[in-house]
Amino acid sequence: MNSFTYCVPTKVYFGTNQLCHLGEELKRFGKRVLLTYGGGSIKKSGLYDAVVSEIRGAGLELYELSGIAPNPRIDSVREGAKLCKEKKIDVLLAVGGGSTIDATKWMAAGACVEHDPWDFFSKWSPVEKALPVCSVLTLSATGSEMNGGGVVSNPETKDKIGRVESILRPRVSFLDPSATFSVSKYQTACGAADILSHIFEEYFTTEKDLYMLDCCMEGLMKTVIRYAPIAMENPTDYEARANLMWASSWALNGFVNGGKQHSWSCHSMEHELSAFYDITHGLGLAILTPRWLEHCLNEKTLFKYVQFGVNVFGIDPALEPLAIAKKSIQMLSDFFFKTLGLDDTLTKIGIGEENFSVMAKKACGGGTIEGFVPLNEKDIETIFKACL
Ligand code: NZQ
Ligand code: ZN
Secondary structure (H helix, E strand, O other), rough: OOOOOOOOOOEEEEOOOOOOOOHHHOOOOEEEEEOOOOOHHHHOHHHHHHHHHHHHOOOEEEEOOOOOOOOOHHHHHHHHHHHHOOOOOOOEEEEEEEHHHHHHEHHHHHHHHOOOHHHHHHHOOOOOOOOOEEEEEEEOOOOOHHHOEEEEEEEEOOOOEEEEEHHHHOEEEEHHHHHHOOOOOOOHHHHHHHHHHHHHHHHOOOOOOOOHHHHHHHHHHHHHHHHHHHHOOOEEEEOHHHHHHHHHHHOOOOOOOOOOOOOHHHHHHHHHHHHHHHOHHHHHHHHHHHHHHHHEEEEOOHHHHHHHHHHEEEEEOOOOOOHHHHHHHHHHHHHHHHOOOOOOOOOOOOOOOOOOOHHHHHHHOOOHHHHHHHHHHHHHHHHHHOOO
């Protein structure tokens, strides 16, 4: 295995009644707070009032930016960066899911430069400074609450690009599972698929890995498989929501990576689906993942499917390895499409093959995704077609 550095300085307040620490934490960074949120779910749930009351109670100055869309747009980032400059914002507070937190991170970076924030993605302009970001998470999915990643869409260029910069990692995150009670069945299912995919992207590798990390990843997967259906059935089940929330953070805060060097495959392909068709990230991943696993199955990768099938789905290890591998893909498909009730084909969500070749080219940057198995344009197009 490779050497690595691990440093996750996000302070986490986990559980109910933790919001009472919000004011004191924000105060550490200054006086002027920019509160960012999405389309209004936090107003319906009452979280907005609770957050505003804490901010005001701490004597801080409050500014707001709302309307951040799922698959957040660069326009929101531009607006936020401008507001930060105009109002001399000291700290940004994102209250929402991954879209709100991601966009807010890039507002924080955009506030410290003179160029267009899209340059961070189109020209890979350096991120040397950023205002501090804190978050109050409302949806268990992306891990954005504890990582430095942020994915932004540009509808004009049909691009959806992610970039990770540790300087953008939230300084403090409030993780109250009850803030996710109001998440719909559909978004709970998509969130579960996203968490699983973050683990799969690291787990399915032919690189030599730490046994300890494989065990942790299998535990995280089993947690999602156990609790997502419970949360969908009973949205106010605290234990289920808590397990999903903490799993979402640990699936993508760098911990399970453990120095692995390979690229992510399903995310590269899914970002093209979201960029062209604005679909929910987790849904795209659920449709792609079983087809990707089928595509990658070969003599060299077989052992990993066997490990997955036996340890995660409890398949009988006495069966033939290939039978275990095929059964594990089938059981995963059943979980996504029967248990979680997600649509199982791109056709069902109105996506045809018209853009597949250009999407495939963009997904691999015209070269190869060096993932579980290397994927070139043709491989990616084949996987997209298998999803129809
Ligand atoms: O906008 P509001 O009104 O808040 O409604 C949202 C939105 O419609 C709603 N929602 C969120 N919390 C809720 C709630 N509804 C009721 N009750 C609550 N408590 O759910 C909808 C989806 O929200 P969104 O933030 O888009 O979902 P998610 O957290 O799945 O974020 C998806 C975005 O994150 C990116 C994805 O590509 C996508 O753009 N990702 C970010 C990553 C990262 N930063 O590391 C990694 C991921 O792989 C992913 O790419
Ligand atoms: Zn994801």
